[in-house]
Amino acid sequence: MSRVNRLDLRKDLELNTYADVLVIGGGPAGTWSAIRAASEGASVILVDKGFCGTSGATAPSGTGVWYVEPREEARQKAMQSRYSLGGFLAEETWMRRVLDRTWENMNAIASWGYPFPLDDQGQPHLRTLQGPEYMRLMRRRVLQAGVTILDHSPATTLLVDQHGVAGASGVNIQKNQNWTIRSSAVVIATGGCAFLSKALGCNVLTGDGLLLAAEAGASMSGMEFSNAYAICPKFASVTKTAFYIWASFYHESGELIEGAGSQRGRSVIARTLLSEPVFARLDKATDEMKVWMRQAQPNFFLPFDRAGIDPFTDRFEVTLRLEGTVRGTGGIRIVNEACATDVPGLYAAGDAATRELICGGFTGGGSHNAAWAMSSGYWSGEAAAKYAKQLGSKRAARIGTPLDQASAQARSEDNLGLSTDDVVNAVQNEVMPYDRNLFRTAERLTDSLGRLDSLWHYIRHEAMPTGTALKRREAQAMTAVSRWMYHTALARKETRGMHRREDFTAPNPNQHHRLITKGLDDIRIETEPVKAPLGGVLL
Amino acid sequence: MIELISKSLCTKCNLCVAVCPTNVFDKVDGSLPIISRQSDCQTCFMCELYCPVDALYVAPEADCSVEVEENQLSSTGVLGSYRSVIGWNPRRPLSDAKDKSYKMFEAMAQSEGIPMSPPTK
Numbered sequence: 001m002s003r004v005n006r007l008d009l010r011k012d013l014e015l016n017t018y019a020d021v022l023v024i025g026g027g028p029a030g031t032w033s034a035i036r037a038a039s040e041g042a043s044v045i046l047v048d049k050g051f052c053g054t055s056g057a058t059a060p061s062g063t064g065v066w067y068v069e070p071r072e073e074a075r076q077k078a079m080q081s082r083y084s085l086g087g088f089l090a091e092e093t094w095m096r097r098v099l100d101r102t103w104e105n106m107n108a109i110a111s112w113g114y115p116f117p118l119d120d121q122g123q124p125h126l127r128t129l130q131g132p133e134y135m136r137l138m139r140r141r142v143l144q145a146g147v148t149i150l151d152h153s154p155a156t157t158l159l160v161d162q163h164g165v166a167g168a169s170g171v172n173i174q175k176n177q178n179w180t181i182r183s184s185a186v187v188i189a190t191g192g193c194a195f196l197s198k199a200l201g202c203n204v205l206t207g208d209g210l211l212l213a214a215e216a217g218a219s220m221s222g223m224e225f226s227n228a229y230a231i232c233p234k235f236a237s238v239t240k241t242a243f244y245i246w247a248s249f250y251h252e253s254g255e256l257i258e259g260a261g262s263q264r265g266r267s268v269i270a271r272t273l274l275s276e277p278v279f280a281r282l283d284k285a286t287d288e289m290k291v292w293m294r295q296a297q298p299n300f301f302l303p304f305d306r307a308g309i310d311p312f313t314d315r316f317e318v319t320l321r322l323e324g325t326v327r328g329t330g331g332i333r334i335v336n337e338a339c340a341t342d343v344p345g346l347y348a349a350g351d352a353a354t355r356e357l358i359c360g361g362f363t364g365g366g367s368h369n370a371a372w373a374m375s376s377g378y379w380s381g382e383a384a385a386k387y388a389k390q391l392g393s394k395r396a397a398r399i400g401t402p403l404d405q406a407s408a409q410a411r412s413e414d415n416l417g418l419s420t421d422d423v424v425n426a427v428q429n430e431v432m433p434y435d436r437n438l439f440r441t442a443e444r445l446t447d448s449l450g451r452l453d454s455l456w457h458y459i460r461h462e463a464m465p466t467g468t469a470l471k472r473r474e475a476q477a478m479t480a481v482s483r484w485m486y487h488t489a490l491a492r493k494e495t496r497g498m499h500r501r502e503d504f505t506a507p508n509p510n511q512h513h514r515l516i517t518k519g520l521d522d523i524r525i526e527t528e529p530v531k532a533p534l535g536g537v538l539l
Numbered sequence: 540m541i542e543l544i545s546k547s548l549c550t551k552c553n554l555c556v557a558v559c560p561t562n563v564f565d566k567v568d569g570s571l572p573i574i575s576r577q578s579d580c581q582t583c584f585m586c587e588l589y590c591p592v593d594a595l596y597v598a599p600e601a602d603c604s605v606e607v608e609e610n611q612l613s614s615t616g617v618l619g620s621y622r623s624v625i626g627w628n629p630r631r632p633l634s635d636a637k638d639k640s641y642k643m644f645e646a647m648a649q650s651e652g653i654p655m656s657p658p659t660k
Contacts, residue, residue, distance in 0.1 A: 049560075050559070050560030050561060050562070051557060051558045051559065051560050053558065054558050054559070054560045054583070054585040054589070055560040056560070059560070059583070059585060060583035060584060060585050062638070062640065064640065064644065114635070115635040115636045116635070116636070116638075117635065117636050117637060117638040117639070117640075117641070118636075119641055125638070125640075125641045127640070127641060127644065128638055128640040128641065128644075130625075130635045130638060132585070132588055132625060132627070133625075133635050151557065152562055173562055174556070174562065198581055198582065198601045198602065200581075200582075200583060201560075201581065201583050202581070203561055203579075203581035204560050204561060204581075233599075235599065235600050235601065235602070236582070236599045236600070236601055237581065237582035237583065237599075237601035238599075242643070242647070245647060289642070289643070289646065291639070292639035292642040292643060293639075293643065295637045295638060295639040296638055296639045296640040296642070296643050297640070298621070298624040298625055299584065299621070302584060302599065302621055303599030304599075305620075306598065306599045306617065307599050307600075
């Protein structure tokens with residue numbers, strides 16, 4: 001084959017196209033964003049690292065939704081419910097607009113035919129969604145809206161020019177085909193980072209979008225709120241902490257563990273796990289509740305049924321799986337009501353974005369996160385489409401440069417020969433242990449950061465990357481996220497929300513602000529005031 | 540993790556290859572798909588839900604591979620059991636309409652006020 005032919009062949013293999021809006025990520029936030037952008041008349045492409053419809057934390061699970069009727073009394077109660085748990089960092093204006101938007105979006109889902117259950121009064125109950133059906137419906141709606149979906153197509157770099165973000169490049173891992181999508185706006189909806197912990201549906205969530213955004217100059221917010229852990233049968237992947245409200249926790253001897261619980265007693269479980277196995281049994285459920293639990297979340301029972309365990313009568317070993325920022329609240333900083341980032345043309349939605357604006361430094365997963373995903377998705381899609389429109393008729397002529405070309409030039413001569421698994425294990429060894437991430441001290445955070453900072457330097461500048469490019473990129477993203485987490489956790493010298501410092505055990509009124517984290521190599525932390533505290537009162 | 544693609548049931552539709560969020564399967568021309576990257580399986584059970592002929596089995600063990608025996612899974616009715624309970628098997632109604640989560644939420648609200656709180660206190 002001549003050289004010319006080979007080049008032509010490669011050109012055929014590459015997908016090179018333009019869309020007004022590129023949405024990266026096909027979970028709840030990404031699908032809402034794509035549908036909304038298309039309804040504004042924008043041409044939209046949605047790329048998903050896995051499969052839009054099964055990817056992410058929502059699809060294999062079920063989720064409560066922060067759906068509250070538009071009555072002031074009910075709304076006040078809803079806004080108050082997690083306000084103190086979140087360390088008073090949520091903002092009233094954001095909570096109100098998310099409650100309004102979620103009300104509208106859930107009613108839309110009902111009108112699209114989602115089969116909501118009827119309650120005792122025969123009224124549709126719109127406060128929960130079953131993941132498989134919800135996301136199957138969302139994929140269908142995305143396609144009906146005229147959006148092109150590229151599955152198994154992770155984005156590996158953003159494209160930029162002097163005006164801001166101008167698209168992204170990536171690879172279709174099933175076709176082994178590179179793609180370049182030039183676009184006027186990009187929405188990052190890639191989810192959070194759970195560090196490959198196998199928490200249900202979370203292994204596609206490796207912080208990729210956070211790294212893409214940071215490389216383009218976006219900053220993070222709330223990265224100290226990144227230490228969520230979920231209760232899980234030790235052998236399984238099904239993380240459903242809510243069900244353990246009906247559990248008692250036991251030592252191996254069968255003796256009850258005092259103070260252990262799914263809610264306020266999760267730290268007791270974590271402390272016990274540091275030295276011995278912990279067992280659980282759902283012995284507080286009434287016969288009626290046992291039936292409801294099966295009907296609420298069939299997948300909770302799947303591992304038990306298959307392993308021959310009756311969770312209501314048998315004691316089974318449990319662990320806490322790290323959910324990192326997925327059920328934490330940190331992510332890409334949002335600068336305005338359109339869910340824009342610090343970078344022109346770049347928007348963030350769902351778990352990839354900070355959720356502090358509605359839940360401060362704490363969320364239990366579901367509920368607020370689900371409401372935030374559909375609301376921020378909706379707003380980012382709308383804003384991205386309007387931004388594209390405003391760029392005018394020559395917008396498709398923009399040609400951005402891949403950001404990773406710049407970093408590739410800085411290769412060092414070092415090659416420690418770390419495999420991708422080595423890098424992933426090294427990061428997990430710092431972020432998974434309860435006595436590092438859950439119970440934090442300056443000493444242990446600094447100790448971990450010493451290793452994470454050198455790991456970052458290595459993986460960013462290594463001479464000869466090994467393994468598949470996609471997995472290497474995931475390892476890079478996890479390393480970046482872990483450093484943002486611990487540098488920010490070190491800077492918050494107090495206990496607030498889910499962030500717990502053993503050397504600063506109480507909240508400090510002087511630190512009632514958000515922490516903004518900037519930079520890839522040199523990490524800088526700034527503060528940002530809470531502009532609209534609930535009731536207008538700073539606590 | 541994914542442990543079984545039933546040779547007798549699989550129709551080579553390759554839907555599992557398409558829907559797996561972590562790209563565990565590979566399509567093979569003229570043959571059944573194969574499990575190429577088992578260690579990437581996140582044990583989310585989505586492939587089982589999407590398989591139209593109940594040819595797949597995901598063992599609940601998330602961190603290690605286990606031996607499975609197709610005849611035994613088949614005779615005990617485990618194959619397709621999750622799709623059936625979720626109601627994606629056309630012979631069964633959707634489970635969503637029977638969702639009793641609100642009963643759990645009511646009970647939670649009565650017990651401690653909110654579903655979950657941070658690991659403090």
